[in-house]
Amino acid sequence: MRILVTGRSGQVVMALLERSALVPGVEVIALGRPDLDLEDTASAGAAIAAVRPDMVVNAAAYTAVDKAEQESALAFAINRDGAAAAAAAAARLGAAFIQLSTDYVYPGDKTGAYVESDETGPLGVYGQSKLAGEEAVKLAHPSPLILRTSWVYSPFGGNFVKTMLRLGKERAVLNVVDDQIGNPTSALDIAHAVLRIAPGLPGGGTYHLCGSGDVTWYGLARETFALSKSLGGPCAEVKPITTAEYPTPARRPANSRLSMDAFAARFGFRLRPLQEALAETVSRLV
Template sequence: MRLVVTGREGQVVSSLLEAGQLAGVDVIAIGRPRLDLANPDTVIEAIAAAKPDIVVSAAAYTAVDQAEDEPDLAFRVNAVGAGKVAQAAARLGVPVIHLSTDYVFDGSASGDYVETDATAPASVYGASKLAGEQAVAAANPRNLILRTAWVYSPFGKNFVKTMLRLAADRDEIAVVADQWGNPTSALDIADAILHAAATLHRNKDFAAFGTYHLAGTGETNWSGFARHILDTSRVSGGPSARVRDITTADYPTKARRPANSRLSSAKFASAFGWSAPDWRLSTQAVVRRVLS
């Protein structure tokens, strides 16, 4: 199976390259300048040349606050570019697995979001990703749209690495305590993608295409996430610090974040027989890797 993934350095791309090597799956990452979602005319030729069995649409504009000032670029990459990736896969007669986000919801629900809940993005980034979902679905009926949230990994910039860096210089870190979600390891996302891709590759008559939620098992808030990171670090001989709870109002950002990002991944588990580990276990594994 030959998996072609868009992007070169993102957390999921890096995790897929590692997981593919371990699993004996041919994972090919293509990115700029050969494939540039900000220049959608590059997309179809680049993907066709890579000869995929399945395309993973992972590259995106992810600067959430900056998107408020660059809406045209965010939509060009996350909507038009994503649609071109799906179109390229459709022209080759292969499925596309597209990564999306909890930011398509406004965070006002009281419980876990399911795939049929109404979307209502509260930021430019969220709106651009929702437009991307719609473009992907319109361009290729053989799509899996995977919404995930609170992604971290040993790679790139993310919350886990930020907490460890801050703890090396501070005795106390203020962290938002009124936003809830499912911390999700990109290593787990990669494992889930390989699992789903194998199902699609094996079953040419697969009929359950569409939107799925894919997030870590269990929930917490950002301060609880931070405490677990730093507790793990301390036990492992790494930096640690006290965590002080603050509210979203205490830490204003240009883009509005959902107060509730909790996603139910039951549909994905039912369709593919795969569930993420408890978020605490996955966090511990990543913290130890970062410290090693």
């Protein structure tokens, strides 16, 4: 099976390349700029047509949440129009299509975990562009699989866990937001899930794909440093602060918890518990 994943160095891209090496009969091809540029819809379609994959995983995206507030046109060009072009190219080939989306499509004002049928309501441009991408993909492909994930971390690229470990080497005390809660998700586990469902993917739908276990950013920082300390790595004291004490250009959802029940019911598995998945990433980084 040939899987084309958009992007070259993103967390999910790198995880798919690594994990696919362990799966016989699966070839993952990563294509990013300049060969496949989601900002250039024509090039995106041509690149996918040239590879002729059995499946396309759209992992590339505009993800600069704060910067998107000033670059809305670019965010929509990549996250909506580029995603639609990739989906349309896959449809022309008769290839399956997976669109990776985000918890930021929700407003974050729900008490419990979000389910797929809950009303969306992005707070900022990034979430708005990703939600628009979901809708555009549905129009461009007959049966896309949309996977909303959250708080992605891994040994690759830039992410919260890597940032904490870097800052832990530089500072003795760190202030971290404690009134935003979500499901940290390992990109390695996202890759595992995609590779597991890819061969028998019967059709589309919208599902949550996230780590098992919820925590605040403050709690995730503490977990990260506890694991790091046990391995002889960097460790800093973490103090909780509120979102109001750490203002950013873009508003973040206070509650990003996602229920994975629907995904588990359809595909028969869940992602690993936070402690187990986080331990793998921290150990590799340390």
